[in-house]
Amino acid sequence: MILTYALIFTTGCFALGLLMNLWRVVSAPGVPDRILALDTMVINFIAILVLYGIIEGTAVYFEASILIAMVGFISTVAYARFMLRGNIIE
Amino acid sequence: MGHEMALWEEITVSVFLVIAGIFGLVGSFGLLKLPDPMTRLHAPTKATTLGVGGVLIASMLYFIFAKGQISFHELMITLFLFLTAPITAHFLAKANLHTNVNRADVPPPVGDRPWAGFESDEARRVAEGESTPGA
Numbered sequence: 279m280i281l282t283y284a285l286i287f288t289t290g291c292f293a294l295g296l297l298m299n300l301w302r303v304v305s306a307p308g309v310p311d312r313i314l315a316l317d318t319m320v321i322n323f324i325a326i327l328v329l330y331g332i333i334e335g336t337a338v339y340f341e342a343s344i345l346i347a348m349v350g351f352i353s354t355v356a357y358a359r360f361m362l363r364g365n366i367i368e
Numbered sequence: 369m370g371h372e373m374a375l376w377e378e379i380t381v382s383v384f385l386v387i388a389g390i391f392g393l394v395g396s397f398g399l400l401k402l403p404d405p406m407t408r409l410h411a412p413t414k415a416t417t418l419g420v421g422g423v424l425i426a427s428m429l430y431f432i433f434a435k436g437q438i439s440f441h442e443l444m445i446t447l448f449l450f451l452t453a454p455i456t457a458h459f460l461a462k463a464n465l466h467t468n469v470n471r472a473d474v475p476p477p478v479g480d481r482p483w484a485g486f487e488s489d490e491a492r493r494v495a496e497g498e499s500t501p502g503a
Contacts, residue, residue, distance in 0.1 A: 292393075
């Protein structure tokens with residue numbers, strides 16, 4: 279019972295965070311801020327996916343979480359590197 | 369859900385979940401609220417990463433308590449996120465230096481190489497045959 283309420287609260291928190299990040303992606307003043315907002319969106323999405331795994335009671339979503347974590351990290355580094363060097367692989 | 373869990377087990381998992389949710393919300397709110405790009409780096413890379421770590425620990429405890437199985441997937445995700453968050457922050461700080469800070473304002477580096485954030489500028493400057501300021 280307590281756990282159900284805690285799950286609802288945490289999912290709400292991360293969903294609200296995701297909306298804030300989306301707003302930030304749209305309205306950020308510079309490109310690094312947009313990259314940072316996208317990176318935060320990936321992290322928040324991993325949290326929501328793990329929470330959904332707890333709600334459903336399955337461990338299927340952890341593989342998806344690992345994949346999304348890796349793709350998010352690589353894409354953030356690629357964006358930042360493109361900003362720094364104007365090129366990703368030199 | 370619908371498994372038999374003792375009350376203290378539910379409370380333990382719930383405490384981790386609520387703390388994680390608050391940290392995640394604070395991280396995302398800090399991204400909106402903090403005044404300049406370098407301070408804005410702090411909120412998502414620290415608070416949100418800690419929030420996800422809390423969710424993953426809660427998930428691990430839940431599967432131990434409810435199913436009686438210890439899973440190390442969560443530990444892997446936590447480790448990966450905690451390793452990659454500082455690298456991301458470092459790269460974004462360099463990108464911020466590159467775009468928002470004037471090259472003449474930073475102190476000259478020790479040694480031959482320029483600051484990493486200005487390396488591509490330096491290469492262009494050398495290619496165009498200009499002299500390096502402050503070197």
